[in-house]
Amino acid sequence: MNTTHRAAPAVLLLAGLALAGCSAATPADTISETPSASADAAYPVTVSSCGRDFTYEKAPSRVVLGNWRTLETLDALGVGDSVTGVVLGPDDRGQAPADLPAGVTVVSPDVIPAREPMIEAAPDLFLSFNEAQLVGQGTLSYDDLTGIGANAYVMGAYCAQPSGNQSIETVYADITNLGKIYDVPAKSDELNHELKDRVAAAKASLGGSTATVAFLKVVGGKVYAIGGYPASAFVEALGLTNEFADLPTPFAELNTEQALAMNPDIVFVNYVGDEQAAIADLAAALPDLAAVKEDRVYGANENLAQGSGVGIVNALEAIAADVKTVAP
Structure with missing residues (x-):
């Protein structure tokens, strides 16, 4: 079996999250200037996320990340120094990364943060990686953030109310929104151009292949199929065929009939x-x-794209590299 280490998609928050396997909302989280904003003023600006509007009076300076890997995208925008705290991801096992920047603290070792440590951290923005972190059932809620004057933004539009699979455009929408939030529109445009070029190059490297790809996960001996984002974005952006494009939910247990019927050209099995x-x-x-x-099975490290943004494109490039080895 192929054991080459490659970057690959974050599974849609499998076990352990309140909204495990939830589909994300559409990438059309909007950006709009408030009526009082002049043509020359960056602020105030209103950015919506998961159906909620948040108004920014200035660039965030005390940001807590719902997954520390989102820092890669903020660094690419030149605003990584605004991060003061992080929440560890579902697969970090409560261990902070060794290269966490100085001055950045772990606000919560649990992926669903408690309200008290978050309030104590006093962020002006909670940059979440899944709306499950804001359900407020004894843990952090939107109301808690409002109470301390903090805004929220959910990366990857991983929202509680599903509205279908997403495309790679979700990445670009996030970066555009962050550009508006931080008042770095030129930098966000530059980063999006760079990422779009990388995605185009990855697709071109496959020479027009339409290979069928399946993303799977094994939990307790049961096999689960992944049809939703970011898997859906990978196959669409690369011009491939998603074995589970018609899956009724983005993440579901594979039944016997489905197992017998599928015959993908390449399989990515998610792991931690x-x-x-x-x-x-x-x-x-x-x-x-x-x-x-x-020998057409490749490992897919779930951690590598959990921060959304730039990480999704990193994962896409690695997937393309593996597809090239077996593509018809």
Whole structure:
């Protein structure tokens, strides 16, 4: 079985999150200047996220990240120094990364943060990676943030109310929105141009291949299929075919009929920690799958794109590199 280490998609918050497997809202989270804003004024500006409007009077300076990996995107925009705290991701096992910048503290070791430490951290923006972090069932809520004068923005439009799969445009929308929030529109435009060029180059590298790709996850011996974002964005942006484009939910257990019917050209099996073990688990669960027999299965580290933004494009490039090795 292929055990080459590659970047790959974040599964839509599998087990452990209140909104596990939720689909994201459309990438059309809007940006609009408030009626009082003049043509020359950057602020105030209103940016909507998951159906809620948030008004910014100035650039955020005390930002808590719902997943520390979002820092990569803020750094690319030149505003990473605004981050003062992070929430560890679902697969960080409560361990902060060794390269967390000086002065940035872990506000919560749990992916769903408690309200008290977040209030104590006094952010002016909580940059979430999933609206599950804001459900407020004894934990952090939108009202808690409002109470301390903080705004919220959900990266990747991972919202509680699903409205369909998303495209790679979600990444560009996030970066455009962050450009408005931080008043760095030229930098956000520059970054989007760079990312679009990288996506175009990754697609071109496949020579027009329309290979069928399946994204799978093995949990407790059961196989789950991933049809939603960011998997849906990868296959669309690269011109590939999504084995599970018609999945009724973005993430669902694979039934026997589906397992017998599928025949993808390449399989990405999502994992945390031990890539080879995840590939072996898939082989054990689906030993008769042609991709398993013919060494067309690749490991996909869930952590690598959980911060959305730039990480999604990094993952897309690595997926393209693996597809090239088996694409018809």
